[in-house]
Amino acid sequence: MLLEFRVRNYRSIRDEQSLSLVASKDPELGATHLIPTGLKTLPSAVRSAVVYGSNASGKTTLLFAMHYMRAVIAESATIVQPGQTYNIQPFKLDDAFVTEPSSFEVTFMFNGIRHQYAFELTPQRIVSESLLVYHSAKPTQWFSRHLKDDGETYQYEFSTYLTGSRKLWEKSTRANALFLSTAAQLNSEKLSPVFQWLVDNIVFIPAGAQIIHDLTTAMLNTDEGRTAVREFLLAADISIADIQAVPRKGFRQQVVFQLGGTPKSSQEESEFLVPIFHHTTPKGSAQFELHEESHGTQRLYGLAAPVLDILKRGSVMIIDELDSSLHPLLVRRLISMFHNPVLNKNGAQLIFSTHDTSLLDHTLFRRDQIWFVEKNDNQATQLYPLTDLSIRKHEAWERGYLAGRYGAVPFFGELPDFLNTLHPSPVRVEKQYFDPEID
Template sequence: MLVEFRTKNFRSLRDEQVLSFVASTDKTLLDTHALGTGLKAAPHLLKSAVVYGANASGKSNLIKALQYMRGVVLESAAQQPGQRFDKLQPFKLDSASVSQPTEFEVTLLLNGVRYQYGFAMTAHRIVGEHLLVYKAFKPQRWFERHFDTESGKDIYEFGSGLKGAKNLWEGATRPNALFLSVAVQLNSDALRPLFDWFADGLVIFNELSPLSPQFTLQMLKQETPRKAIRDFLRATDNSIADIEVASTQTAVRSIHFDLTTGKREEEMGEQTLDEVKVHHTTDQGKAVFDLMDESSGTQNLLFLAGPILDILKKGLTLVVDELDTSLHTLLVQALVRLFHQPDGNTSGAQLLFTTHDTSLLDAYGLLRRDQIWFVEKNPDQSSTLFPLTDFSPRKNEALERGYLQGRYGALPFLRNPSLGLTR
């Protein structure tokens, strides 16, 4: 499970921002909305968290920061010597930040062991990397690396807790690669669980990684997963009787050119096309519709169904930017409640999402106060992340009204008196 995420100097997140899944001491909904860990430092971890803020406030940048961190972990071992991290974007609106490293850190609970891993980087190289492992209350420093500007070399320090060919892994790690990534590539069993969380335990849907129908389509071709998806959809539309994938073969012509000879070749082949058919049944009759005849909300819900059912089963962490896109507020509530159901979420799956749907704030039994976060854009265009608990709201406080009245900040600044937009 994700315990905490930190980032600094990434896009509009200039100063260090911290998102925590550690539950407060509030007992409200604790049995359903949090999971006990057995750790003194974090007795309970939240199963979900939501982030609110105005357009362009920095909500999406928080998700992109976690996404960028994952990308560096998974891909840096394949970087070519001297290759830059071209897509890295530090805060650009002050000269000091442009020249400073960007920092990322996650704290995870994996199989009862707490990992605190992070790194700092510039577009040219990794300038710092560290891993603390809490197998007991006192942490073990498995490794630490920092770039020494005087010698122009990376300096490594290893703890006794990290087993394996550490000198080999160090020697194979280039300046623009993470030690973690290289060590796992060279068969480090000790570091594998941490790497695997980034590879398989973290699922992100946003504009850079949009929701794909393929995962759900493959599940629909198997009887048991298909029934689970059907039941998932029927819970939101009781006219849906069944759902299936009809596969057809179609002829495809491909043309190839040989650039050396100028010869043109044509080949005929076959391609499989999958078409989703939705069966509806009412008291008045039955009909089968193509998926494109369904609403965009039903389509989005279908494509979410496969990944969400898989995430709940495996105990993964799902991150979604603008979960409410094309979904009715009651459907969004239903999706969030899936993560809170003890019978349905038995493996510690987590959900982090951004939204503009303020009605969720007062939906009965949906969210604890420590699950609600805000992002606000400052006058200097940097973003600040902060929890609702900073305002110590009363248990029965009308959160939606308080938010829209500006009590917690994170609202858009509108300056057009002729339209009545004057906040």
């Protein structure tokens, strides 16, 4: 499970910002909304966290930073080539930060043990990297790596806990690659599981992403998968009596690009699965293909496989603008799946951003699950939880947020006078858009 994420000097984030999923001591909704950690100092973590803020406040930047961190871990030792630079964007509105490295840190529970992994990087290289492991209340630093003053070589330190070919891993680690990733590729018995957890257990879905439906459709091939998808849609109150995958034949278009030549396109006949939805009413029944369903149903159908997989594996799902194309009640139902200990037996977590203020509800969230982002006078993103604010115990959160008591809302000034000249009179509008002869 994820306990905390920290990021500094990344896009609109200048100073270090911390998103914590460690639960407060408040017992409210504890039986459903909290996951036991097994730690005395941090006994519980929340199953979800929601981020609010006005447009361009930094919500997407915060969530994407977790995805970027995961991508660097996954690809630095394999996809990234020697000498290749990273597309990393520091905070550009402060000259002191433009040349500074961006930093990422994640604290998580793995195999019942708390881990804390961090690294700093510039476009050209990794500047520092470390891994702390809490076998007891006092952490052990398994390894650390720091760029020396010469700007080219690194100082490494290792713990005796980290067994294996440490010198080989050190020698094999490029300046633009992470030591963790390199050691994992070279089959480090200790570091490979840590690497794998970070790569496999953080799933990011950007706003407006076209979710691939094939993953959900593939689940329909088995009775277990078909039942899981059907029940997922039924749990969201989608009026579908049944669903099945039907094989269809069609043509796939392939385009081959050749250096110095003209792209060649070809078609080949292949068989693929098409989901068919069965609807039943007192007046009759009918079958619909996916493209005939509503856009909200299509999005929910696409989310079925990722969400079911996340719940099964106990992973972390990060969604930017969860409410996109989904009715607020469907969003509530989706959140409730993560809060349901029966459905979510393995401690999966949901982190998402939204503009839907109706979700600011005491029956849906605890105070320590609600976060806000806004920009300060330097246009730098600031992140803070609802628990930092002095509010009454049963205060109406939605009303308080929309009234601006919590910040993180857009500020509207007066409209410029010249805008008044852009609106035609009602008479002109009528003449412009309506034909009196037709009326």
